Amino acid sequence: QQQVKQSPQSLIVQKGGISIINCAYENTAFDYFPWYQQFPGKGPALLIAIRPDVSEKKEGRFTISFNKSAKQFSLHIMDSQPGDSATYFCAASKPGSARQLTFGSGTQLTVLP
Amino acid sequence: DGGITQSPKYLFRKEGQNVTLSCEQNLNHDAMYWYRQDPGQGLRLIYYSQIVNDFQKGDIAEGYSVSREKKESFPLTVTSAQKNPTAFYLCASSLRGRPPLHFGNGTRLTVT
Numbered sequence: 001q002q003q004v005k006q007s008p009q010s011l012i013v014q015k016g017g018i019s020i021i022n023c024a025y026e027n028t029a030f031d032y033f034p035w036y037q038q039f040p041g042k043g044p045a046l047l048i049a050i051r052p053d054v055s056e057k058k059e060g061r062f063t064i065s066f067n068k069s070a071k072q073f074s075l076h077i078m079d080s081q082p083g084d085s086a087t088y089f090c091a092a093s094k095p096g097s098a099r100q101l102t103f104g105s106g107t108q109l110t111v112l113p
Numbered sequence: 114d115g116g117i118t119q120s121p122k123y124l125f126r127k128e129g130q131n132v133t134l135s136c137e138q139n140l141n142h143d144a145m146y147w148y149r150q151d152p153g154q155g156l157r158l159i160y161y162s163q164i165v166n167d168f169q170k171g172d173i174a175e176g177y178s179v180s181r182e183k184k185e186s187f188p189l190t191v192t193s194a195q196k197n198p199t200a201f202y203l204c205a206s207s208l209r210g211r212p213p214l215h216f217g218n219g220t221r222l223t224v225t
Contacts, residue, residue: 043216099212103155
């Protein structure tokens, strides 16, 4: 049972454009929503994260938008650069003794020069 | 520099053999995790450990085993019972009670 659905599977954007990746979740117990960036042959790296008490969080060119009522959250990459080309994963976590993550299936982003 | 070291980067084994993947961290993190990544799929949790000498099964633990004898080390054994072991394996760590924060660079296991 996939609890976090991510779209699109792949995305091609021109340099300078906006990249938008969407995720939807089912479990209302989730209270932490991180995004990870993964380059080929490397492990994922935490990019930015949000909790449901805010609707938006911005760090540099990366912004998370969160819609609690719709159970959706998205990553926006402004002024996309070729160096942003990577696979992006959304994830969700719920309270508990072990903060396990449920991951989306990933989006392969290609930014054309 | 603090971080997670996974070794080896590539591993090849014959079907029917057990194989152990190494994960070492010097971040002083209590919690450690093992994930499996397959093409076009998200990461799936195999096992996790919150403290030394204690570990819990994740979503896909069948065919895998772990140990946590030291805080710094969390080796994963892929046994011959794992039906489809070829995958990219990722180790992660975090402070206890927190989501995985740091990931290693993975071990790509190929079983033929």
